Amino acid sequence: MRNLILLLTLLLTLTTANAxxxxxxxxxxxxxxxxxxxxxxEVRCVVCQSQSIADSNAPLAKDLQxxxxxxxxxxxxxxxxxxxxxxxxxxxxLLRPRFNHLTYFLWFFPLIALCLAFLVLYRLTxxxxxSNAS
Amino acid sequence: xKIKFIVPFFILxxxxxxxxxxxxxxxxxxIESGMIGEALTPFTLRDLNQPNAFFTEHDLTSKVxxxxxxxxxxxxxxxxxxxxxxxxxxxxxxxxxxxxxxNPADVNAxxxxxxxxxxxxxxxxxxxxxxxxxxxxxxxxxVINKKGEILYRHVGVLDQKAWDTVxxxxxKRLA
Numbered sequence: 001m002r003n004l005i006l007l008l009t010l011l012l013t014l015t016t017a018n019a020x021x022x023x024x025x026x027x028x029x030x031x032x033x034x035x036x037x038x039x040x041x042e043v044r045c046v047v048c049q050s051q052s053i054a055d056s057n058a059p060l061a062k063d064l065q066x067x068x069x070x071x072x073x074x075x076x077x078x079x080x081x082x083x084x085x086x087x088x089x090x091x092x093x094l095l096r097p098r099f100n101h102l103t104y105f106l107w108f109f110p111l112i113a114l115c116l117a118f119l120v121l122y123r124l125t126x127x128x129x130x131s132n133a134s
Numbered sequence: 135x136k137i138k139f140i141v142p143f144f145i146l147x148x149x150x151x152x153x154x155x156x157x158x159x160x161x162x163x164x165i166e167s168g169m170i171g172e173a174l175t176p177f178t179l180r181d182l183n184q185p186n187a188f189f190t191e192h193d194l195t196s197k198v199x200x201x202x203x204x205x206x207x208x209x210x211x212x213x214x215x216x217x218x219x220x221x222x223x224x225x226x227x228x229x230x231x232x233x234x235x236x237n238p239a240d241v242n243a244x245x246x247x248x249x250x251x252x253x254x255x256x257x258x259x260x261x262x263x264x265x266x267x268x269x270x271x272x273x274x275x276x277v278i279n280k281k282g283e284i285l286y287r288h289v290g291v292l293d294q295k296a297w298d299t300v301x302x303x304x305x306k307r308l309a
Contacts, residue, residue: 020279046270053219059235063261070262087168 025069032072037069044095052095167268174282179256182241189256195282198308199228200275203264203276205236206244208272214291218251232256232300234264234272277301278306
């Protein structure tokens with residue numbers, strides 16, 4: 001029984017240690033580790049093809065991970081960190097572009113295209129005046 | 135012929151127009167940066183030109199200067215260095231640099247081989263100063279005004295054409 005408790009305590013300690021270390025970056029609390037994971041998964045590796053910096057081994061991706069880690073340690077908010085990145089690399093760096101005046105077209109275009117497609121489809125399926133006459 | 139048959143060809147023509155523009159007229163050296171007009175993010179780097187000296191953002195005030203980001207492992211930087219030496223010797227514009235993730239021993243050998251166009255060389259071992267500038271790769275060159283603000287960003291090798299048409303006219307206006 002004593003050994004079992006010791007084993008469980010050890011396992012719990014290991015789990016806690018893992019929760020606060022992400023890709024070699026050490027965090028003092030699990031919330032910051034979770035923020036780091038979420039942020040790095042939403043930041044584009046600007047020198048790769050459609051990869052996040054969390055998934056990339058490119059040197060610049062590692063540098064950006066380090067910068068995000070430093071900003072989290074400095075107690076910057078997610079908004080501050082995204083603003084920092086967008087200022088230097090443009091909206092392109094966010095895999096999920098923010099909804100603002102620069103991205104309205106990007107967000108609304110699929111809806112507009114869908115409406116246009118339905119309109120064209122509707123026009124094509126309507127019987128023409130000549131076919132009505134016949 | 136009904137007009138609706140022309141529409142797809144018209145759209146295709148416009149798309150080809152975009153493609154043609156991007157292939158032949160897009161300015162790949164002038165990448166937009168939100169840092170234009172902003173002061174440099176503070177930094178303190180070891181100066182590889184002088185032992186026990188440092189390179190900070192304060193060195194880039196009081197005169198219009200260039201800030202070049204480079205590395206010895208960067209092939210394009212070898213191509214660029216004769217132009218930088220020319221700017222230093224013929225145009226007398228001070229060039230400062232950030233050496234991106236490099237080995238100081240390699241830097242000394244490289245400078246002996248190609249020449250040294252730099253006033254100061256900041257040793258950016260972690261790459262974090264380069265990230266503060268929004269660097270994609272090396273080389274990149276920034277025009278810095280007397281207040282230490284970024285005025286222009288040139289991505290890639292700085293050649294005579296870019297110097298004559300964009301950077302030097304801008305520097306002359308500021309001086």
